[in-house]
Amino acid sequence: MNTTRRTHIKVLSGALTGVLLPVRAAETDFNAYTDEQKEKLLKDGAVVSAEDIGHGVTKPVKLKLSLSGVEHSAQVQVVDKELPDFFPQGGGGPIPNHDSWKYNVAAYKLDRLLELRMVPVTVPRPYKGKPAAISWWVDDVMFEEAERVKKDIAPPDADDFARQRAVGMVFDELIINIDRNLANMLITKSWKVALIDHTRSFTAYHGIRNEANLTRCSRALFAKMKSLTAASITASVGPHLTNAEVRAVIGRRDKILDFFARKAKEKGEENVLFS
Helix, strand or coil, X not given: CCCCHHHHHHHHHHHHCCCCCCCCCCCCCHHHCCHHHHHHHHHHCEXXXXXXXXXXXXXXXXXXXXXCCEEEEEEEECCEEEEEEECCCCCCCCEEEEEECHHHHHHHHHHHHCCCCCCCCEEECCXXXXXXXXXXXXXXXXXXXXXXXXXXXXXXXXXXXHHHHHHHHHHHHHCCCCCCCHHHEEEECCCCEEECCXXXXXXXXXXXXXXXXXXXXXXXXXXXXHXXXXXXXXXXXXXXXXXXXXXXXXXXXXHHHHHHHHHHHHHCHHHCEEC
């Protein structure tokens, strides 16, 4: 059995005193967990504890889940309500608007369809008798983007961080996330951006909500968006988006692609699309 230097010292110390101390099992490397492993823990894990997170308009709850001796935290959201109608800029009739746990599941599924891996694994699972979304508690978080900005902490690779931010903003426009803020954008210890809380997304509006958010786009995301179809989205998200919401994703996708194609002609492709 391999042991660390610390556990070896503990065992040796126990032996010297005549008492063999138990060797602590190696901590689980959750960074090596697959999406499937995370989904299983979220779906089947027993709830060990629950506590209010303390902020967020949807009043999310932090759970500790346990499965086969492995414990991990998760976030649960049960919100499912109507919001005031969405009124497009530039005119147009009101569009029904919702705040729903379902959109957390849909955002995760669409993120994986686009191969971004910025949204934590999320599964549908009832909580206290109500339908809910259970999301993986992001590992190795240093701080929220709000704290980074407040303390003026510079990323070690400013270009890479800017590219991640740009991709995240494209994703938010694709799903028409009206509630993105610096508190639901997390920065991990490896300086990866994680996007959480998508309950106020997927309004059935076919236009671009805020073109100012579309600064640049990765070529990989551009290609993945181009390959999206209503059928592929529906197969991925299942019942968590309506047909109207899926059609709206395709409508926004078309306009986003057209927007970046125009900007590439105006500014030069190298200034708009990146690898």
